[in-house]
Amino acid sequence: MTSSATSPSIRHRLAPAALCVAALLAGGCAAIDPHNMIGRQFAPGTSQTNPFGPVGATALSTTERVRAFDFVWNTINDRYYDAKLNGVDWKAAGDRYRPQAIGAPDDDAFWEMLDRMAGEMKDAHTRVESPKRAEQIRNNESVSLGFSFIRLDGRFIVSSVHPDSDAWWAGVRPGMALTAIEGVPTQAAYDKVMGVTRVDSTDRSRHFRAVRRIVAGDLDSKASFTFERIDGTKMDVTLKRRRTSTAALANHRVLPSGLGYIRLTQWTGFTADRSEQAVRELKDTPGIVIDLRGNPGGSLLAVTNLLRRFFPAKTDVGRVLTRSGQAVGFFFGTVEVIKLKQIVDGGPDAYLGPVVVLVNAASGSGSEYFAGAMQAEGRATIMGETTCGCLLGFLGYSAIPGGGELAYSEIGFRFTNGKRIEGEGVVPEKPVPVTLEDLRLNRDRALEEAQALLKTMGPWKPPAKTALR
Structure with a gap:
């Protein structure tokens, strides 16, 4: 989100292995590199040389568009983690989108059409990023109006406002109703945007894509809105899109209740390290809240590194699903980078107090x-x-001819309770829905209820079935 489709991309885990064997892999032998990891972008913010040549400022030619289209269609067809392609008639999708993409009126529309074709997989992780969007991802930034909204009680309600945005300084606050966009009633404007928004893993993730289409755009471009204040009065504002950082953050503290609190905005090596340190510093608290609300995902290694801090012994948490049924690795499978059985390495210093994990519809992928x-x-x-219902994994972006980048799901997950999560989401044992009253009062009811629950709970005792001696 911040894309709802950020992956538990295996990038953080793959980077060291890829660097070590890059020279030997230069031949591109499919047996040596069956997952085609050569040239992938393994981590946010890293540069990548496009093997198809430099990307210029001129518009793509028809030949370049054809090459880009074929690359996307063939890669998904040949390498998607599910050989049945989620039951999608991928050939028919390619036949339908090819003339629309090749004949698109400009390059922005071309990349948009490629992404809409990728959306036919009904998978938030399988997507095409335009050259402009790919550059923003590499720079850990976004260009946005700085607010978001949700559908609540039959109305469109502001759910968050960035404190450095024009929206904030114009007086927009959570709990206000959004009643018009560019002079058009919000419902009609939203329906129009949804009509051109690609299909996604769930309706929840598709909503976030639609919101992003409304609030994102070119730097310094403007849009007008009408908001309704809590007292019923209206305010008309014109807002400018500004650049904001999407760099991952992690923080922790001991709450006034005496309970521990850890929050991560993304799963990266940095936030995982900070969070592991947080668990150590909070080891004497009687319970910990881990806040993953709004966290769209990130590195699988970062996730498993934090998981291990809560288990006293090696624990089997599920399996990875791949197209071949084999682990992800190099050299004819002799070097496994991602094993089929997902084992969390616990330890005797694990935190054994009770834990509550806070999530919402924007908690995706790694979260x-x-x-x-x-x-x-x-x-x-x-x-x-x-949660989002967006749990698949990709191994890093692949460069598309013409400067775009392709992410395609190469890994699925199944937990020990049989749940897949993709297309469904993690369903809380203790639902705490967002209410209009809480937004207006700036009240965090979920955090309040998490603390109340933790105070009633004792230390965790691991069931025998989870321990692998």
């Missing part, structure tokens, strides 16, 4: 892996709202 694994093993109580 769903963490919450889903903790839930499946009975290690935490999940509280809040049903």
